[in-house]
Amino acid sequence: MPFSMGKKILVLVCLALTATSLQQPAWAGDGKKEKIQEQIGETQEKIKNLEVTHRKMLAELEKADKAVASAQKRASQLKKDLQKTGEEIALAKSDLEQVTQRVKETEDYAARRLAEYYKLTQTGTASVILGSNSVFDASIRQDALKRIIAFDNQVWEDLNQDKNRLKTLTDSLENNRDEQARLEKELDRELAELKSQRAEKKKLLARVSKEKGLAQAALRSLEQAAKELSKTINRIKPSVKPPPKSSKAPSSSFASLKGKMGLPIPGGKIMAAFGAHKDPQFKATQFRSGVDIASEIGEPFHAIHDGKVVYSGWFKGYGNMIIIDHGEAYFSVCAHAEDLFKEKGQTVETGEVIGTVGDSGSFAGPGLYFEIRHHSTPLDPAEWLRKEN
Numbered sequence: 518m519p520f521s522m523g524k525k526i527l528v529l530v531c532l533a534l535t536a537t538s539l540q541q542p543a544w545a546g547d548g549k550k551e552k553i554q555e556q557i558g559e560t561q562e563k564i565k566n567l568e569v570t571h572r573k574m575l576a577e578l579e580k581a582d583k584a585v586a587s588a589q590k591r592a593s594q595l596k597k598d599l600q601k602t603g604e605e606i607a608l609a610k611s612d613l614e615q616v617t618q619r620v621k622e623t624e625d626y627a628a629r630r631l632a633e634y635y636k637l638t639q640t641g642t643a644s645v646i647l648g649s650n651s652v653f654d655a656s657i658r659q660d661a662l663k664r665i666i667a668f669d670n671q672v673w674e675d676l677n678q679d680k681n682r683l684k685t686l687t688d689s690l691e692n693n694r695d696e697q698a699r700l701e702k703e704l705d706r707e708l709a710e711l712k713s714q715r716a717e718k719k720k721l722l723a724r725v726s727k728e729k730g731l732a733q734a735a736l737r738s739l740e741q742a743a744k745e746l747s748k749t750i751n752r753i754k755p756s757v758k759p760p761p762k763s764s765k766a767p768s769s770s771f772a773s774l775k776g777k778m779g780l781p782i783p784g785g786k787i788m789a790a791f792g793a794h795k796d797p798q799f800k801a802t803q804f805r806s807g808v809d810i811a812s813e814i815g816e817p818f819h820a821i822h823d824g825k826v827v828y829s830g831w832f833k834g835y836g837n838m839i840i841i842d843h844g845e846a847y848f849s850v851c852a853h854a855e856d857l858f859k860e861k862g863q864t865v866e867t868g869e870v871i872g873t874v875g876d877s878g879s880f881a882g883p884g885l886y887f888e889i890r891h892h893s894t895p896l897d898p899a900e901w902l903r904k905e906n
Contacts, residue, residue, distance in 0.1 A: 578718065742833055743834070776903065793805075855877065
């Protein structure tokens, strides 16, 4: 039976494959396999090296972030020291003016008394007493003379003390002015250092954003930071009762304020919402446990309700962060702060300024990160805010 065209082609292909196999040595397949294995090994090594590089870069970013926060803290403290020194200088100037005026008045009085005393020494005290009309009058004159001399001695003593105080105040004022000049120079250095550290952080962030693999590593580090935050809140023993009532107004339970709260930054705008979203920077889906509020560095933020500070300080992935226990296992979290004004254990009142906005621990630049949690479960802040927010 004659071959069909399809069968003829199949036979030709088989013959061609047989001829090819006869031309290649038996070990050729093994060599190809070894080469593939070698390439896989090299690729795995490259991946491993990249992961090490990514970890190093993220560690550098964390280091730069901490350096910025540290420089900012020193600059803030220097500003406070400068303000205190300025107040001390103003007080010293006021004291100096008062003492200078008192010394002048005392010197004028002392000059007149000295002239009178000189006249008295010329005539003698006896002439004053002997010029009396009676023994009683003489006794009165003698007693008065003693009191006048004692008073004059006290005036001289007070004058010397005021002059010594004047010198002390003058020296103190000069020292304060020197200290003020030193602090101003130090503050300038710290602000320059802060600027440099922020520029370094910006460069590192640009590298993170540019390299996809590094961006994914950064995203994983953020997810890990979120898990660590949940663990931290889980370890906190929340207050079952609402916090103590503030001195300003009666405190309502936190739960009753749902839909009535304002943002930590009055009039602030939410730039990134709660929940799952695709991160535009890292090109990956991420679950956001809070919201990002647009704000400038140095802008104050406030406590959303009365409560007690249970955490205040640096937290990896969040920078400077504060957690407030509002009672009934409700917590608020504010992060990426420049400065924190409250320490662990301190109480806060609704609307009280608790810090200033920064970019610490942030991959996205300045802004305030804000969460509300019940126990360790993140809640959507939008459901708790007034409609205008």
